[in-house]
Amino acid sequence: MSTHFDYLDHLEAQAIHILREVAGQFERPALLFSGGKDSITLVHLALKAFRPGKLPFPLVHIDTGHNFPEVIRYRDELAARFGERLIVRHVEDTIRRQGLKDATGKFPSRNALQTYTLLEVIEEFEFDACIGGARRDEEKARAKERIFSVRDEFGQWDPKRQRPELWDIYNGSIRKGENVRVFPISNWTELDVWSYIQQENIALPEIYFSHRRNCVVTPAGQLLAITEHINLEPEDEIAVRDVRFRTVGDATCTAAVESPATTVDDIIQEILIAKISERGATRLDDRLSEAAMEDRKKNGYF
Amino acid sequence: MNILKFITAGSVDDGKSTLIGRLLYDSNAVSHDILETLERQSRNKADGELDLSLLTDGLRAEREQGITIDVAYKYFSTTRRKFIIADAPGHVQYTRNMVTGASNADLAIILVDARQGVVEQTHRHSLVASLMGIPQIVLAVNKLDLLDYSEEHFYKIAAAYQELAEKLKLRNITFIPISALAGDNVVQPSANMPWYLGPTLLEHLETVEIEPEAASDAPRFQVQYVIRPKSNEWHDYRGYAGSLRSGSFRRGDRVLVLPAGIETEIVAIEVNQVQVEEAFAPQPLVLHLAHDIDISRGDTIARFDAQPIVSRDLEATLCWMNERPLRPGDRLLLRQHAATVKAIVKSIEYRIDVHTFEHLSDDKLELNDIGLVRLKTAQPLVFDAYKQNRHSGGFILVNENTYDTVAAGMLEEATELEPG
Numbered sequence: 254m255s256t257h258f259d260y261l262d263h264l265e266a267q268a269i270h271i272l273r274e275v276a277g278q279f280e281r282p283a284l285l286f287s288g289g290k291d292s293i294t295l296v297h298l299a300l301k302a303f304r305p306g307k308l309p310f311p312l313v314h315i316d317t318g319h320n321f322p323e324v325i326r327y328r329d330e331l332a333a334r335f336g337e338r339l340i341v342r343h344v345e346d347t348i349r350r351q352g353l354k355d356a357t358g359k360f361p362s363r364n365a366l367q368t369y370t371l372l373e374v375i376e377e378f379e380f381d382a383c384i385g386g387a388r389r390d391e392e393k394a395r396a397k398e399r400i401f402s403v404r405d406e407f408g409q410w411d412p413k414r415q416r417p418e419l420w421d422i423y424n425g426s427i428r429k430g431e432n433v434r435v436f437p438i439s440n441w442t443e444l445d446v447w448s449y450i451q452q453e454n455i456a457l458p459e460i461y462f463s464h465r466r467n468c469v470v471t472p473a474g475q476l477l478a479i480t481e482h483i484n485l486e487p488e489d490e491i492a493v494r495d496v497r498f499r500t501v502g503d504a505t506c507t508a509a510v511e512s513p514a515t516t517v518d519d520i521i522q523e524i525l526i527a528k529i530s531e532r533g534a535t536r537l538d539d540r541l542s543e544a545a546m547e548d549r550k551k552n553g554y555f
Numbered sequence: 556m557n558i559l560k561f562i563t564a565g566s567v568d569d570g571k572s573t574l575i576g577r578l579l580y581d582s583n584a585v586s587h588d589i590l591e592t593l594e595r596q597s598r599n600k601a602d603g604e605l606d607l608s609l610l611t612d613g614l615r616a617e618r619e620q621g622i623t624i625d626v627a628y629k630y631f632s633t634t635r636r637k638f639i640i641a642d643a644p645g646h647v648q649y650t651r652n653m654v655t656g657a658s659n660a661d662l663a664i665i666l667v668d669a670r671q672g673v674v675e676q677t678h679r680h681s682l683v684a685s686l687m688g689i690p691q692i693v694l695a696v697n698k699l700d701l702l703d704y705s706e707e708h709f710y711k712i713a714a715a716y717q718e719l720a721e722k723l724k725l726r727n728i729t730f731i732p733i734s735a736l737a738g739d740n741v742v743q744p745s746a747n748m749p750w751y752l753g754p755t756l757l758e759h760l761e762t763v764e765i766e767p768e769a770a771s772d773a774p775r776f777q778v779q780y781v782i783r784p785k786s787n788e789w790h791d792y793r794g795y796a797g798s799l800r801s802g803s804f805r806r807g808d809r810v811l812v813l814p815a816g817i818e819t820e821i822v823a824i825e826v827n828q829v830q831v832e833e834a835f836a837p838q839p840l841v842l843h844l845a846h847d848i849d850i851s852r853g854d855t856i857a858r859f860d861a862q863p864i865v866s867r868d869l870e871a872t873l874c875w876m877n878e879r880p881l882r883p884g885d886r887l888l889l890r891q892h893a894a895t896v897k898a899i900v901k902s903i904e905y906r907i908d909v910h911t912f913e914h915l916s917d918d919k920l921e922l923n924d925i926g927l928v929r930l931k932t933a934q935p936l937v938f939d940a941y942k943q944n945r946h947s948g949g950f951i952l953v954n955e956n957t958y959d960t961v962a963a964g965m966l967e968e969a970t971e972l973e974p975g
């Protein structure tokens with residue numbers, strides 16, 4: 254009798270259960286696909302939940318225009334390989350349409366601007382639920398977010414108005430104009446995601462693995478990829494390093510880590526040894542303030 | 556390796572945040588950058604010591620008010636287990652948070668301050684643990700450093716708690732003397748308490764037996780979603796997707812589709828698109844049935860020889876979670892996983908005094924009240940008594956207007972179907 258289940262089996266079972274609840278409870282759900290390992294894991298789980306049927310939701314990518322080309326290629330190949338619908342909307346267009354001020358500075362990050370495009374796409378397609386790959390271990394504000402997180406018409410999250418979430422009963426009932434963000438891998442840690450990717454043999458964009466790259470070294474010692482989007486200055490320290498990325502966000506603010514890891518196994522070994530939590534190591538803008546994430550969430554960020 | 560989900564409960568200042576901080580810190584679950592932040596924040600505080608309780612402090616509103624007001628989840632793991640902590644605050648008003656955290660917990664750590672022993676709040680926390688059916692309890696007697704690590708004090712408190720536990724029929728209680736601040740018996744054994752021979756808290760958490768969902772329970776399965784590809788390749792495919800909540804199914808099992816009561820047979824079970832002979836909780840499955848029956852989301856598929864209760868007349872213990880009190884005659888939506896039915900409150904049988912456990916008669920349930928109610932539903936509900944099966948005996952009540960979740964409910968054995 255195979256009644257023994259590993260912790261990854263439990264995490265997988267919970268995620269599939271949540272994805273099927275989304276399909277059962279909502280009229281027009283969407284899966285927010287960033288091209289990062291967490292949303293790739295979500296797609297993998299969704300295929301397990303709904304095959305041989307089609308996914309009951311499209312994949313939606315909010316393209317900052319600052320993405321790594323490897324990630325865009327991966328995204329398009331993935332949608333084609335599984336024959337699923339991909340919707341791409343560009344922050345660039347939102348900036349133009351709404352007359353917003355583009356990000357400026359040396360490392361102009363469009364992370365905050367993504368919110369506007371997301372709200373636009375929600376309105377355009379009348380999405381009532383958006384599935385995202387956020388995890389509670391990413392930082393403190395997320396630790397309290399529900400798996401079904403209700404947002405008002407402005408996409409805002411009110412920590413005081415969260416619904417209690419009991420057992421694994423998910424209340425997705427909403428009023429007109431509201432929508433729900435759903436986080437099926439809330440209870441996974443970074444290491445869990447990597448272990449699952451290893452177990453399931455999930456392919457990832459190349460930038461997750463060690464490669465040689467021209468980087469600029471920030472005063473704090475972080476390595477940023479040199480792309481057309483950052484504004485180099487003559488005194489900047491440039492270095493050629495063997496690096497990998499731990500997240501694949503906006504290329505202007507996603508720092509690389511020096512690493513020889515070329516396989517998932519190598520990466521897991523590195524994570525087990527190094528205990529620097531993911532967001533702390535790689536997101537410049539989160540360092541600005543401890544309350545940064547909380548503020549962005551309240552404003553409708555993923 | 557498996558997962559242990561646990562909850563911590565204690566009154567304000569009993570040391571709950573310090574204890575969780577200690578567990579995370581001593582088991583190396585805290586990363587460098589978070590430690591840096593912690594050191595910086597601790598320096599802003601008056602005494603300058605590393606304040607481990609900051610590790611569990613979440614939102615800004617709470618930081619400003621200086622209290623935790625919601626359930627936060629924390630993760631750590633050792634080589635033996637992955638742990639999920641639901642940190643429910645101890646503030647007097649927040650029974651609802653503990654109920655929320657407790658609903659998914661395999662174990663509860665109930666914390667008392669050794670100087671005060673068993674207090675009113677301990678009664679409340681233990682009542683919730685009992686009602687929510689948490690299988691394992693740890694009574695952690697904290698701050699023993701302030702009492703010279705006295706064995707006598709510890710046993711006195713343990714004895715007082717044992718009495719309380721008997722009233723509530725709580726089973727599987729483990730008593731552990733600790734100092735969360737100094738670290739005694741949390742992760743490291745204590746040199747200060749040579750008289751204590753039991754495991755440290757972490758050792759206990761790593762080794763305590765938790766019952767697998769599959770164990771001996773009757774199989775329970777609700778349809779979440781019907782998979783119908785309608786493609787050429789899968790023209791006639793019709794699969795019922797859902798999770799097995801308890802027990803196991805075998806191909807060939809004679810089953811009933813409920814509440815309709817139609818008999819059929821499982822002709823195929825798929826797990827991840829592979830056909831299997833047998834499936835076990837908590838696996839997500841796709842079932843295929845022998846007959847072409849009208850089945851939709853929320854329907855239950857149960858084995859013929861292990862049937863659940865089907866009734867419109869319900870008796871349930873409620874924890875009321877909304878500012879607006881519940882009264883007889885109120886109409887609500889009852890959500891039991893994939894099944895949603897309209898319900899009306901027939902009567903409030905009694906409210907439970909959370910400190911004395913007395914049954915008081917009342918005509919309403921207010922925020923954080925716990926009581927027994929009778930409900931009538933528009934369509935029959937398929938369920939088990941919560942005491943028999945935590946998966947099929949729990950439900951939530953939802954306000955028809957705001958759609959807020961306003962109560963957690965635990966079903967009792969069905970009462971006779973009355974006319975009307």
Ligand SMILES: Nc1nc2c(ncn2[C@@H]2O[C@H](COP(=O)(O)OP(=O)(O)O)[C@@H](O)[C@H]2O)c(=O)[nH]1
Pocket residue numbers: 565566567568569570571572573574608645697698699700701733734735736737
């Ligand atoms: N002496 C001593 N003090 C403790 C112990 N545990 C917690 N405290 C202190 O008790 C106070 C309240 O602790 P905290 O963890 O914030 O309590 P909470 O309100 O239950 O989260 C703080 O000043 C802690 O330093 C302990 O084991 N011994």
